[in-house]
Amino acid sequence: MSDIPKADELFKSIDYNPPATGWMETPVDFSPGNWCYPAKPEKMEYMESKLPGLWGPVREWNPGEEDWKLPANWKEIVVNGFKERLGKFRSLKVFMDICVRCGACADKCHFFIGSGDPKNMPVLRAELMRSVYRGEFTVAGKILSKLTGSRVMEEDVLKEWFIYFYQCTQCRRCSLYCPYGIDTAEMTMMARELMHLVGLNTNWIMEPVSNCNITGNHLGIQPHAFADIVEFMVDDIEEVTGRRVKAPLNEKGHEILFITPSGDVFADPGIYTFMGYLLLFDYLDLDYTMSTYASEGGNFGSFTNNETMKKLNAKMYAEANRLGCKWILGGECGHMWRVVHQYMDTMNADIQGSQMATPKSPITGTVFDTAAATKMLHITEFTADLIKNNKLKLDPSRNDHLKVTFHDSCNPARGMGLLDEPRYVIKNVCNNFYEMPPATIREQTFCCAGGSGLNTDEIMEIRLRGGLPRGNALRHVQEKHGVNTMACICAIDRATLIPLADYWAPGVTITGTHELVANALVLEEGEERKMDMRQEYLPGFEDEEDDWTPPNMEDA
Amino acid sequence: MNALYSLLFVFLLVLIPLFGVDAAHLRTFFGVCIPTTAFIIFIVGFAYKVITWGRSAVPFRIPTTGGQFKSFDPEMFPQNKLDCPQTGAQTFFRMVLEVFAFRSLFRNTAVSLHEGKDHPVVAYKSSKWLWLFAITFHYSFFIVALRHLRLFLEPIPFFVHGLEFVDGLLQIGAPTMYLTDVGLVVGVLLLFGRRMINSRVNYISYASDFFPLFLILAVALSGIYMRYYDKVDIIAIKELTMGLVTFHYHVPEAISVSFFVHVFLVSCLMAYFPFSKLMHFPGVFLSPTRNLPNDSRAKHHVNPWNDPNIKPHAYADYEKHFGVPMAEAGLPLDNPENGKAPEEEA
Ligand code: SF4
Numbered sequence: 001m002s003d004i005p006k007a008d009e010l011f012k013s014i015d016y017n018p019p020a021t022g023w024m025e026t027p028v029d030f031s032p033g034n035w036c037y038p039a040k041p042e043k044m045e046y047m048e049s050k051l052p053g054l055w056g057p058v059r060e061w062n063p064g065e066e067d068w069k070l071p072a073n074w075k076e077i078v079v080n081g082f083k084e085r086l087g088k089f090r091s092l093k094v095f096m097d098i099c100v101r102c103g104a105c106a107d108k109c110h111f112f113i114g115s116g117d118p119k120n121m122p123v124l125r126a127e128l129m130r131s132v133y134r135g136e137f138t139v140a141g142k143i144l145s146k147l148t149g150s151r152v153m154e155e156d157v158l159k160e161w162f163i164y165f166y167q168c169t170q171c172r173r174c175s176l177y178c179p180y181g182i183d184t185a186e187m188t189m190m191a192r193e194l195m196h197l198v199g200l201n202t203n204w205i206m207e208p209v210s211n212c213n214i215t216g217n218h219l220g221i222q223p224h225a226f227a228d229i230v231e232f233m234v235d236d237i238e239e240v241t242g243r244r245v246k247a248p249l250n251e252k253g254h255e256i257l258f259i260t261p262s263g264d265v266f267a268d269p270g271i272y273t274f275m276g277y278l279l280l281f282d283y284l285d286l287d288y289t290m291s292t293y294a295s296e297g298g299n300f301g302s303f304t305n306n307e308t309m310k311k312l313n314a315k316m317y318a319e320a321n322r323l324g325c326k327w328i329l330g331g332e333c334g335h336m337w338r339v340v341h342q343y344m345d346t347m348n349a350d351i352q353g354s355q356m357a358t359p360k361s362p363i364t365g366t367v368f369d370t371a372a373a374t375k376m377l378h379i380t381e382f383t384a385d386l387i388k389n390n391k392l393k394l395d396p397s398r399n400d401h402l403k404v405t406f407h408d409s410c411n412p413a414r415g416m417g418l419l420d421e422p423r424y425v426i427k428n429v430c431n432n433f434y435e436m437p438p439a440t441i442r443e444q445t446f447c448c449a450g451g452s453g454l455n456t457d458e459i460m461e462i463r464l465r466g467g468l469p470r471g472n473a474l475r476h477v478q479e480k481h482g483v484n485t486m487a488c489i490c491a492i493d494r495a496t497l498i499p500l501a502d503y504w505a506p507g508v509t510i511t512g513t514h515e516l517v518a519n520a521l522v523l524e525e526g527e528e529r530k531m532d533m534r535q536e537y538l539p540g541f542e543d544e545e546d547d548w549t550p551p552n553m554e555d556a
Numbered sequence: 557m558n559a560l561y562s563l564l565f566v567f568l569l570v571l572i573p574l575f576g577v578d579a580a581h582l583r584t585f586f587g588v589c590i591p592t593t594a595f596i597i598f599i600v601g602f603a604y605k606v607i608t609w610g611r612s613a614v615p616f617r618i619p620t621t622g623g624q625f626k627s628f629d630p631e632m633f634p635q636n637k638l639d640c641p642q643t644g645a646q647t648f649f650r651m652v653l654e655v656f657a658f659r660s661l662f663r664n665t666a667v668s669l670h671e672g673k674d675h676p677v678v679a680y681k682s683s684k685w686l687w688l689f690a691i692t693f694h695y696s697f698f699i700v701a702l703r704h705l706r707l708f709l710e711p712i713p714f715f716v717h718g719l720e721f722v723d724g725l726l727q728i729g730a731p732t733m734y735l736t737d738v739g740l741v742v743g744v745l746l747l748f749g750r751r752m753i754n755s756r757v758n759y760i761s762y763a764s765d766f767f768p769l770f771l772i773l774a775v776a777l778s779g780i781y782m783r784y785y786d787k788v789d790i791i792a793i794k795e796l797t798m799g800l801v802t803f804h805y806h807v808p809e810a811i812s813v814s815f816f817v818h819v820f821l822v823s824c825l826m827a828y829f830p831f832s833k834l835m836h837f838p839g840v841f842l843s844p845t846r847n848l849p850n851d852s853r854a855k856h857h858v859n860p861w862n863d864p865n866i867k868p869h870a871y872a873d874y875e876k877h878f879g880v881p882m883a884e885a886g887l888p889l890d891n892p893e894n895g896k897a898p899e900e901e902a
């Protein structure tokens with residue numbers, strides 16, 4: 001990170017005036033830092049063996065070099081693939097034809113706001129593809145070429161796609177403002193499908209994809225290691241609360257299967273959120289199990305192509321069937337929820353077992369008809385219902401050292417409409433809650449700039465630039481209200497918002513929503529909590545560090 | 557440059573009927589053949605395009621949601637029925653507002669960067685200019701087009717009279733000036749000005765973005781010239797237009813050349829329409845991010861090309877692969893054989 005400019009320098013470098021050269025004539029910068037590394041050949045070999053024909057030739061290649069070692073007939077593959085998808089997706093077909101280039105979307109993309117690069121204006125990002133559509137598939141485009149902004153598919157065009165369609169986090173903010181709802185995220189997805197066909201990919205996506213398939217989670221944690229990690233967390237929970245919670249894994253005959261992104265199992269601060277889930281479920285004595293086989297909610301397949309998205313998603317139902325679970329409870333995750341909400345039932349309903357039923361909270365009896373088809377419930381819906389029905393004893397003052405704001409993750413916000421439940425949960429477990437400015441939250445929320453497989457350090461400067469709008473809004477409430485914590489409901493956020501906050505709003509920590517729930521949860525009458533889930537002493541207990549005993553030992 | 561090309565091209569289009577009509581036998585050509593052909597191109601092209609869109613599948617429900625969805629407790633978490641519709645009726649109203657009030661555009665904001673006291677500030681302010689320009693332009697165009705119905709229908713429907721009355725309410729000049737005539741010209745000029753002045757919009761503008769603006773401007777100006785300055789013979793024109801719709805083609809002598817210029821430009825617009833971005837008009841109705849209810853978690857939908865052969869990585873294979881360490885970690889196994897280390901098997 002040493003060569004990354006300081007925040008104010010970076011800020012000064014942003015210029016919203018486009019260059020003098022037309023966009024088709026403006027060359028693309030291929031220096032390192034502008035692209036993610038391509039996938040390791042063994043990962044691609046594995047995926048080719050599982051879903052053949054989608055990945056192009058397996059090879060070593062480097063985006064910084066001239067020769068990308070494309071297959072000889074690459075152009076044919078891309079053009080035919082394009083044609084096929086125009087028939088398979090009306091969204092693509094319509095969006096290719098109806099953009100009027102009004103520019104309403106132009107300054108809505110966080111990557112444009114932070115970089116000023118005109119090709120990061122959603123309209124122009126989509127034009128990278130539309131120009132080819134017009135040049136290859138329309139009569140007017142073939143005859144009039146330049147006048148209609150058309151061009152034919154060439155290697156430079158494909159290379160430009162690789163840069164800019166991996167500089168879109170599929171956050172759909174642009175779509176909200178477009179008068180026709182043109183969704184550049186949808187086009188990014190298609191462009192990525194096409195690039196995969198000729199073997200243009202990134203390791204940061206393909207390694208998780210192949211890991212998810214083999215081990216069940218994107219980090220490649222094997223089942224015994226997974227069990228170990230969960231055990232560690234159970235120990236930590238005991239350390240904090242004195243309670244030894246159950247953490248059932250791969251057990252048959254439970255009502256609920258719980259699936260969360262594996263980022264919550266592995267990385268700080270997601271693990272505290274995971275501990276929050278475990279504590280909550282134990283408190284409720286919930287009849288549930290987790291699974292090592294279906295140990296990933298995040299769907300990295302959705303960053304590649306439909307087939308892979310479907311295959312990875314399918315294991316959720318497969319595992320619910322094997323374990324005999326009635327419905328699935330899903331943890332805090334962004335892309336997982338876009339896939340669950342918009343795609344899961346359509347793709348995989350046929351493998352849903354007959355034992356599955358519309359989610360019904362065993363604690364409150366609430367039936368969640370909103371999830372009648374997928375049989376999958378979002379944890380904040382579940383918890384909001386518990387709180388509403390007074391099933392949780394909460395002491396929000398345990399979070400008094402935190403001044404909290406909430407970051408709406410793009411996918412639940414603009415792909416689902418899940419806005420109020422997490423806020424309700426947070427407000428019930430924290431006394432100090434402050435919203436960021438209205439133009440930066442709810443459906444207008446800004447991306448963490450690391451979604452859709454871009455959360456790698458290889459492109460850190462791009463991420464930090466894209467993080468400007470979010471970081472700036474955060475800085476605003478930090479100054480105005482002393483906000484020191486940003487809660488979110490997405491595992492990618494929990495990883496990517498940390499460097500973003502360090503850079504744009506230093507001093508703010510990132511947390512999951514259920515970490516805050518766990519802090520506030522009163523397990524038994526008179527329970528005193530001296531530290532939070534991070535094992536940091538709560539104000540007033542700092543001096544007890546030396547001779548601390550778990551509260552349940554004190555009772556004895 | 558792109559703007560200039562488009563402007564020149566529209567000039568050329570104006571010249572064609574100006575010179576063409578003078579040769580007497582071309583009056584039928586410009587009065588009947590061209591408009592009829594253009595109309596056919598318009599209808600066929602329009603239908604063809606919409607049908608091709610319609611033939612593409614809508615595999616998934618992908619509405620862009622702009623507010624709270626229908627929750628398990630609609631009272632505690634009230635649904636934003638218009639921006640996050642769950643039923644057909646709600647979706648219908650979302651579309652109505654989109655089509656008639658340009659709702660998404662109304663939301664528009666403009667971003668700007670400022671040097672704050674000790675750190676940068678990104679500011680957003682509501683920006684309704686584009687919405688205003690667009691709505692002025694589209695409504696004017698729409699009403700002007702509706703007013704023209706009186707040339708094609710006999711008797712003239714009451715609403716056309718009504719429109720004319722309201723449109724001419726200010727009673728300026730003779731014949732009375734229509735507000736929408738002004739609105740149309742002003743709207744086009746504003747949209748054009750925006751395209752020239754806003755450097756980002758200018759950067760993304762092609763000739764195909766300027767051309768329709770100039771063409772529509774030329775149509776409007778020629779119409780205005782015809783009505784207010786040339787004072788063409790309306791009776792004769794109605795004779796011609798009624799002839800067109802009843803297939804009794806007749807071009808009265810009294811019609812002056814300015815009418816042919818106007819008709820020729822309109823014909824160009826009709827013929828150009830299906831091949832251009834003007835297709836955003838039918839397209840807005842077909843946009844899957846707007847015209848679908850957000851109910852895919854509650855209701856089953858079918859993807860016509862869903863591939864049932866794509867199966868998850870089988871659990872049995874997973875257990876075979878990891879059985880030994882799983883057994884050691886005390887994880888339950890479906891098949892205890894998988895938990896035995898290879899050497900124990902012997
Ligand atoms: S807002 Fe929509 S129509 Fe306007 S330029 Fe962007 S994508 Fe095109």
Ligand code: SF4
Pocket residue numbers: 108109110111121122125167168169170171172173174175184185188447
């Ligand atoms: S989807 Fe998000 S990242 Fe992609 S172009 Fe639109 S605003 Fe930018």
